[in-house]
Amino acid sequence: MxxxxxxxxxxxxxxxxxxxxxxxxxxxxxxxxxxxxxxxxxxxxxxxxxxDSKEDLLTAVLEEHAQAFVERARRDCAQLSDPRHMLQTVLERHLASLEANRALATVFQIELRHSRKFLRRIAKGQVSQYLQLLQEIVGSGVSQGVFRRELDPKVAARVIFGAVDELVTAWILAQKPSGLKEQVAPLLDVLFYGLCRTTNQEVQEKGGNHERTNHLTGSL
Amino acid sequence: MxxxxxxxxxxxxxxxxxxxxxxxxxxxxxxxxxxxxxxxxxxxxxxxxxxDSKEDLLTAVLEEHAQAFVERARRDCAQLSDPRHMLQTVLERHLASLEANRALATVFQIELRHSRKFLRRIAKGQVSQYLQLLQEIVGSGVSQGVFRRELDPKVAARVIFGAVDELVTAWILAQKPSGLKEQVAPLLDVLFYGLCRTTNQEVQEKGGNHERTNHLTGSL
DNA sequence: CGAGACTGAATGAAGGTTCAGTCAGGGGGG
DNA sequence: CCCCCCTGACTGAACCTTCATTCAGTCTCG
CATH class of the missing domain: 1.10.10.60 (Homeodomain-like)
Structure with a gap:
């Protein structure tokens, strides 16, 4: 042979x-x-x-890549303690790995959602493990007091996933393939601090402090 | 005839x-x-x-419903001034209208993403108008000082869209069709206030204030 | 020479689309 | 008032293309 x-x-x-x-x-x-x-x-x-079949081929593509991704993400997280770092690392990996292989990204964003059949199969497996990981990160963030106590970890995990997912889809559909990794910072900014100005912030910070994005050097 | x-x-x-x-x-x-x-x-x-064809039929389904939705959302927003209210209203409508017609929701969440061709066609049209609306809402929130100044409205709009979208997909795929409208509150909670505990909040509010969700009665 | 990897033309099913025909209504002529 | 013909919306069986899959055979290595 x-x-x-x-x-x-x-x-x-x-x-x-x-x-x-x-x-x-x-x-x-x-x-x-x-x-x-x-x-x-x-x-x-x-x-x-x-x-075995065309379907089997697509499934193999999807499952093998997804599995590798989730495993690596888990391993990365195990090395970190701050949930904010974990989130940053995972999302960076997510965006970077898709950015590195646009075709693969396309298959993931588009084909994965092709039919309830595929979606269910993969959603039950890899994707749900990814969601699970996100949920755990949020959960540990809450119990560590880094994240807000009121969060529903399930909803929060979905919000995070949906947000990244949407950014990737937009990137796929754009004809000018601008950077994807660069979006991690503004993404984390929204996810960490939300849309609203906190009442407490109302007065403080006037200057053009656009570098809120560098949060991971501040506290902790 | x-x-x-x-x-x-x-x-x-x-x-x-x-x-x-x-x-x-x-x-x-x-x-x-x-x-x-x-x-x-x-x-x-x-x-x-x-x-004309099968493709034309799907396109008609998608476009007509999407158009109606965006138009109504715009009309609703015109009646409001607080961008938080706008967001709440739009998302409530979004979730409610899909919850009311599960089959339609399925077509939107799954079939719309079928191929780059469809996605592009619709994404260029209705969906981009929806994103546009979200972006405007965020923009006006920023200039009114209700939303944080550091926000990138484009990214923020995508985060919002992605989050709702993901909730709907999860709902579609779930076999037990639990409520969808109920998720607006926790969703808005995450979107408005983010994951992180603000450093200022660190000490205040200890009690089980799980009703942060009722934000729209507080200020303004 | 045998085994197994590989080939690619042939097969058969599937299903989007077509089009020759059916039918109901209505209008006009007897 | 009745009958007949015309119109065009509607029908659905047949068509024809398009593949996924198969398998009888070829090739190569040990």
Whole structure:
């Protein structure tokens, strides 16, 4: 075996990468298995040596990337104690990893939501683990007294997730691919401090203190 | 003419409603035109007397509902002066109208994201108008001094949109359709006041003041 | 030579769209 | 007043394209 240039899973990996590109470009239903095969430089039938079906192929793409992401995010968080840092790290990773692979990002933002079937399957698995992680971060922030006591961690986690998700979708749809990582700062600013001017702040801070975004150096 | 029981556009309307139901149940690509025809109690060919194609049918569903929604939201806002009230009203309407028609909500949350093509078309139109409205609300909040000066209205609008959107998607995917409107309060709580405990609040308010949510009766 | 990886033309199902026909109403002529 | 024909909305069976998937065969390595 190992006819190809490299190791064993090389062909499988090639197919997965081709799938990301083709799914990203045409969408799941618009993508032809033939196209995937062509991009992977493989015969049509070969796809079926590695994946049971088109659906299985998409699922594999989604699950493997999502799983890797959530695992890494968890590992990163384990090293930190301040929930604000955790959130920053996780969101930075989230945006950076999608920014690094626009095709993959497209598949995640668009194809993942394709049908209730896919959404449910993935939502039950990886995405819910991601939400779970966010929820835990919020929860620990609350119990540490860093985050507000009144928060509903479930809703807060969804707000965070939805916000990042929306930024990514906007980035995907934009023709001029501006930076994504750069949006972490303003995003965190809104998430941490909200829209409203606190009554207490009403008078203080007059100057153009636009560097509120650098919160992580202030306290703690 | 007017063979049907009612007025002219009755058949067209029936088809649109049927389309919402079928698209919601099976997804765009899973939906059969035959099913739509059957639900609308109309022959297959009749669909093509009113709509050019399957794609045209989905587009019509999406655009007509979205347009109506944005228009109403704008009208509502025109009656209000406090941007917090505006936000509350708009989000309440958003959640309430989708809660009232789960099938429509499904189409919006899932089918709208089906392909870059649809997403782009709608995103350029109705959705961007919605984002525009949110951005204006944030902007006026900032200039009125109700919202923080440091906000990036564009990012803030996306955060708001993403948050609501995510709540709706979660609701769609949940098998037990719990209330959606009820989530407006905790949502606004997070959006208005953010995650972080303000340093000033550190000491004050100890009691179980879980009614922070009732912000709209406090100041202003 | 055998085993297994790989090929790609052939297959069969599916389903969007078409279009030749049906039918109900109405208007005009007998 | 009745009948007949015309109009056009409506019908739905058939068409035809488009793929996902299969499998009989080829190729290569050990």
């Amino acid at each position: 190992a006819r190809g240039e490299q190791g064993k899973g090389a062909k499988r990996k090639a197919i997965l990468e081709a799938a990301v590109r083709v799914f990203a470009e045409k969408g799941y239903f618009g993508a032809r298995m033939r196209d995937v095969a062509a991009v992977a430089q493989v015969a049509d039938g070969t796809l079926y040596l590695y994946f | 007017a063979r049907g029981e009612q007025g002219k556009g009755a058949k067209r309307k029936a088809i649109l409603e049927a389309a919402v139901r079928v698209f919601a149940e099976k997804g765009y690509f899973g939906a059969r035109m035959r099913d739509v025809a059957a639900v609308a109690q109309v022959a297959d060919g009749t669909l093509y007397l009113y709509f």
